[in-house]
Amino acid sequence: MIAMTSDGVRIYVFDTTLRDGEQSPGASLNVEEKIEIARQLERLGVDVIEAGFPISSPGDFRAVQEVSKIIQNAVVCGLTRAVHKDIEVAAEALKPAKRPRIHTGLGVSDIHLKYKLRMSREEALERGVDAVKFARRFVDDVEYFLEDAGRADPEYIYRVIEAVIKAGATVINVPDTTGYTVPEEFGALIRGIMNNVPNIDKAIVSVHCHDDLGMATANTLAGVLNGARQVEVTINGIGERAGNTSLEEVVMAIHTRKDVFKNMYTGINTTEIYKTSRLVSTLTGILVPPNKAIVGANAFAHSSGIHQDGVLKERTTYEIIDPRTVGITESKIILTARSGRHGVRHRLEELGYHFEGEQFERIYEKFLELADKKKQVYDEDLEALVADAASTVVQTYELVHVQALAGDKIVPTATVKLRHANGEERTATATGTGPVDAAYSAINQIVQAPNELLEFTLQAVTEGIDAMAEVTVRVRGQDGDVFTGRGSATDIVVASAKAYVQALNKLLDKRSTSKRAALTEELERV
Numbered sequence: 001m002i003a004m005t006s007d008g009v010r011i012y013v014f015d016t017t018l019r020d021g022e023q024s025p026g027a028s029l030n031v032e033e034k035i036e037i038a039r040q041l042e043r044l045g046v047d048v049i050e051a052g053f054p055i056s057s058p059g060d061f062r063a064v065q066e067v068s069k070i071i072q073n074a075v076v077c078g079l080t081r082a083v084h085k086d087i088e089v090a091a092e093a094l095k096p097a098k099r100p101r102i103h104t105g106l107g108v109s110d111i112h113l114k115y116k117l118r119m120s121r122e123e124a125l126e127r128g129v130d131a132v133k134f135a136r137r138f139v140d141d142v143e144y145f146l147e148d149a150g151r152a153d154p155e156y157i158y159r160v161i162e163a164v165i166k167a168g169a170t171v172i173n174v175p176d177t178t179g180y181t182v183p184e185e186f187g188a189l190i191r192g193i194m195n196n197v198p199n200i201d202k203a204i205v206s207v208h209c210h211d212d213l214g215m216a217t218a219n220t221l222a223g224v225l226n227g228a229r230q231v232e233v234t235i236n237g238i239g240e241r242a243g244n245t246s247l248e249e250v251v252m253a254i255h256t257r258k259d260v261f262k263n264m265y266t267g268i269n270t271t272e273i274y275k276t277s278r279l280v281s282t283l284t285g286i287l288v289p290p291n292k293a294i295v296g297a298n299a300f301a302h303s304s305g306i307h308q309d310g311v312l313k314e315r316t317t318y319e320i321i322d323p324r325t326v327g328i329t330e331s332k333i334i335l336t337a338r339s340g341r342h343g344v345r346h347r348l349e350e351l352g353y354h355f356e357g358e359q360f361e362r363i364y365e366k367f368l369e370l371a372d373k374k375k376q377v378y379d380e381d382l383e384a385l386v387a388d389a390a391s392t393v394v395q396t397y398e399l400v401h402v403q404a405l406a407g408d409k410i411v412p413t414a415t416v417k418l419r420h421a422n423g424e425e426r427t428a429t430a431t432g433t434g435p436v437d438a439a440y441s442a443i444n445q446i447v448q449a450p451n452e453l454l455e456f457t458l459q460a461v462t463e464g465i466d467a468m469a470e471v472t473v474r475v476r477g478q479d480g481d482v483f484t485g486r487g488s489a490t491d492i493v494v495a496s497a498k499a500y501v502q503a504l505n506k507l508l509d510k511r512s513t514s515k516r517a518a519l520t521e522e523l524e525r526v
Ligand code: KIV
Pocket: 020, 145, 146, 147, 148, 173, 175, 176, 177, 178, 208, 210
């Protein structure tokens, strides 16, 4: 089933940022954030949005359901194990979708069969066939994944694929689940499938690679060159462990190397790539490394004199992609307190955020407060505001004020004032190994939410000595959940304190939601 038109061969883009991408440690997104990303994915032009794994949690169920309601063009997909209950729940969540797809499947490598599934090859094959037939009772579009295909016996893979296509699978997903293969090998696996599965023309072959050896993009493209017509990717390559294949790399490789990917094209509107990358980074709290291909801060920066000279004479001497193709423009609009609603809304839309009604008003109000204090509001400030406003987390504490003393001959000391949602203000002073450590100790004295600081990242997001500092922290609460907080300010200590307070608010919100749920359960039981 190959989509060949007079324009060439269409490569379908299956985005799994909201499912596999969200499995990145600490990346958890709430339903509203998932909806925001799904809307942007549709503007980006992806063909399929994998919105979650509905049986895994009520939050995932609701995310798949809500995304199904709002998506107009793309296929909306829900993941399941090859289990009837999973499939029923996914079908229920996908009911509002215009074009629903159930993504089911099972392991195929001997390691998975023996240790994880404890099944023989025949049992697993039968289970897979049954799952596809069952899923077809609910939807016409069923994708079947062969988990750990990268380490499995190709002869067995051919048999499974033939059987599940016969049972009604419309898409066959061949994952390199552990990121183990090298491009030649993975390409040969796809070629083998195209040549040895008699009914392969009845389905689309999809590739789903992980980046454990840094070869996810290369393997995906090798798959495409050997017959795969769907690529499974995430924005910024986020995902389990070392991540998934990144959408922007695959799409731009196909776009840029037309000589290699002859006649191939995707439906992606490349000018939406950068916005989407920023949105996903802001909402997940996962920073994009500066040297990341296509969307990293340095991807189009030229620092050596020879390179700068070359680019000034002729851009193509050192640039293979015009940054405008991926939506990176030179212009950095700076807003001020005099910028009206129209200006703020326009800039937000250029950055990929679309807010209406009350939600926009909330952001605009926060914008005015910030513009009063800061005079100039940069894109990064707007992104930080959006991250706060899009969040439905109850803001138990607000940072009113932080002051720190540091130097090589004094004990670093910080004083912090926080305002509780009930209006009460509390101040604490503490010392530490540095000003940030001291500020965090002072915050801990007030908030009293035991946690472990797992990660602290600081980066400058604007240029010059007055650059905005952006801090991202990850903390682990007592019950093991990880929460991300982000803060930006021209002062490092202030940005750090904001980020920490944001992470603690998420922790407190989760704690009270869990308490409420336990209480409701107890009441229902009584
Ligand atoms: O990596 C993998 O094998 C997966 C499947 C569940 C599709 O994510």
